[in-house]
Amino acid sequence: MxxxxxxxxxxxxxxxxxxxxxxxxxxxxxxxxRGFFWRTDVRLPACGDVDAWPSVCVVVPARDEAAVLPASLPSLLAQDYPGRVEVFLVDDGSTDGTGELAWELARRQEGVPLTVASPGEPPAGWTGKLWAVRHGIGLARARGPEYLLLTDADIAHAPDSLRRLVSAARTGGFDAVSQMARLRVESVWERLVVPAFVYFFAQLYPFRWIGRDRGGRKGPGTAAAAGGCVLLRADAAERARIPDAIRHAVIDDVALARAVKGGGGRVWLGLADRVDSVRPYPRLRDLWRMxxxxxxxxxxxxxxxxxxxxxxxxxxxxxxxxxxxxxxxxxxxxxxxxxxxxxxxxxxxxxxxxxxxxxxxxxxxxxxxxxxxxxxxxxxxxxxxxxxRGAAWKGRTYARPDVVPDEG
Known part of the structure; x- marks a missing residue:
């Protein structure tokens, strides 16, 4: 024994x-x-000179964001950008007065012009955010911008954020430039969970692999973006059929990058220095849901x-x-x-x-x-x-892509 x-x-x-x-x-x-995923030195280069600053339309989908809007929207309206810029905030069926608050914030602060619109409820097969983005892009196209900045309602931008994004896109020849906003880290659970969230994301999608040229090979290769801050060439968005081609994507930022790169575009993603999320996740329950x-x-x-x-x-x-x-x-x-x-x-x-x-x-x-x-x-x-009950967010639950109706 x-x-x-x-x-x-x-x-x-x-x-x-x-x-x-x-x-x-x-x-x-x-x-x-694994592409030295653990390094944190993939950042936007210093802002270089641009001969003629292109026009930019900023699209902000927002649903029940009154709590964070005062800390984020004024930063967009105060952008120090030499070219023409306009902000379109798309109120996605908010019940907390998000649209009215946006107008009030714009009235208090002179700066970048703001348009507030509402697309109504999304049809079957669309996530609410992408339906709002579609509506915002439709309004923006009437202005004929060269670039679209897709940014979330909880993201605060430094005054030179747009200038640096456009400079990076121009000098690097990128069709999409995205920054992983610095998330809030204040509570005990945020300290424990949030840095790891970004670390795991970089392990899945090494930033160095995303930005490299595939040398004419077919397919998107490693493609990802951070949905809180994506500068996108308008013609690249049209070529990739953004957002229609990804209308049911819950992880819409990665889907967007794949669509752009799959269409022959070049994508860059890095960590942000001057773009911050102001949304709090103080409890483990909040982070768990995210x-x-x-x-x-x-x-x-x-x-x-x-x-x-x-x-x-x-x-x-x-x-x-x-x-x-x-x-x-x-x-x-x-x-x-x-x-x-x-x-x-x-x-x-x-x-x-x-x-x-x-x-x-x-x-x-x-x-x-x-x-x-x-x-x-x-x-x-x-x-x-x-x-x-999967993919539930702000009162909506989304089905898997294989069970939603196909519009064509």
Whole structure:
């Protein structure tokens, strides 16, 4: 009996060692071969000279945004831009006086002209945000702009934000330039979850891969954008049929970038220095809802992809600390060293993002705990979708793309 128990313990220790070695190998690959996703130096270049500043129309979809609008809309109306610019705020059926507040804010502040419009309820097959964007782009096209700035109602822009975006698009030859707005990080849960959200996004869509030219190869390659701030050439939007081609997309920013890049356009995405989200997520429940509403859509509503994601998250994020603890407890030096090394590499790749968000570095070793929360949010997202409550946001619930009517 004692010999059998000893063999079982040895087998268990060997299994932990093998799994921890796989986790370390995964982290070395992520560190060196995943587009240096962990670096935070992909930023807009310094604003250069533009011979003739093109006209820009700013489209802001807004639904029940009265709480954040006073901190965001005035920043758009105060843009220091040498060319012609106009803001179109599209009130998507708000019940909190968003449209009236927008007019009042514009009356208080002289600056960029503002138009407030309402498209009515979206038809079947459209998300509310993209239906509002469609209406705003339709109004903007009457002005004949060369560029469209699509920005959310909770995004505050520095006075030179538009100037820098246009300069980057012009000098870099990009059809879409997007910035990942710096999210609010004040509450305990925001400190724990928000930097990791951006870190995981960059791991999925390495910014360096998004901006590179595919050299004439077909297909969009790695394509993504941050929906809070996207400067888009008007002709590229028309060529890619934005937003009609992505009308049912819950993760509309990634879908937009794929459509533009798939149509031969060039896309750039980086971290923002002077573009900030003012929306608070003070409680875990708020952050949970933000992530879970779209996590299963990110996995294409595929149970097999979900299962693979859960296994992958466990191997990459949960195994290292578990192996380090189990190895130390059982006297397995190999498991402890391999798990500890993987945990160290993981924490080291998280440090630049914590610095970007000006957070204490002792949060880096806690990344496995945050990853476990994201794993639970992803599973919950799948459960809610199968219960018919997935992709719920501000009073609307959206069906999967394969069950919505096709308009043509």
């Amino acid at each position: 004692g010999q059998t128990a000893h063999v079982s313990a040895d087998a268990w220790t060997s299994a932990v060692t093998v799994v921890s070695a796989l986790s370390l190998a995964a982290w070395l690959w992520l560190l060196l071969a 992530v879970s509403r779209s996590a299963y859509a990110q996995l294409r509503h595929n149970p097999l992809v979900l299962a693979g994601t859960v296994v992958g998250l466990a191997l990459v994020y949960l195994v290292p600390p578990a192996a380090a603890v189990v190895g130390a407890a059982t006297g397995s030096a190999a498991a402890a060293v391999l798990g500890g090394a993987a945990w160290l590499v993981m924490a080291g790749t998280y440090v630049p993002m914590l610095r970007y968000y000006r957070q204490p570095l002792w949060l880096a070793p806690l990344l496995p705990f945050t990853a476990f929360l994201y794993l639970l949010m992803t599973v919950d997202s799948a459960v809610q979708h199968h219960r018919g």
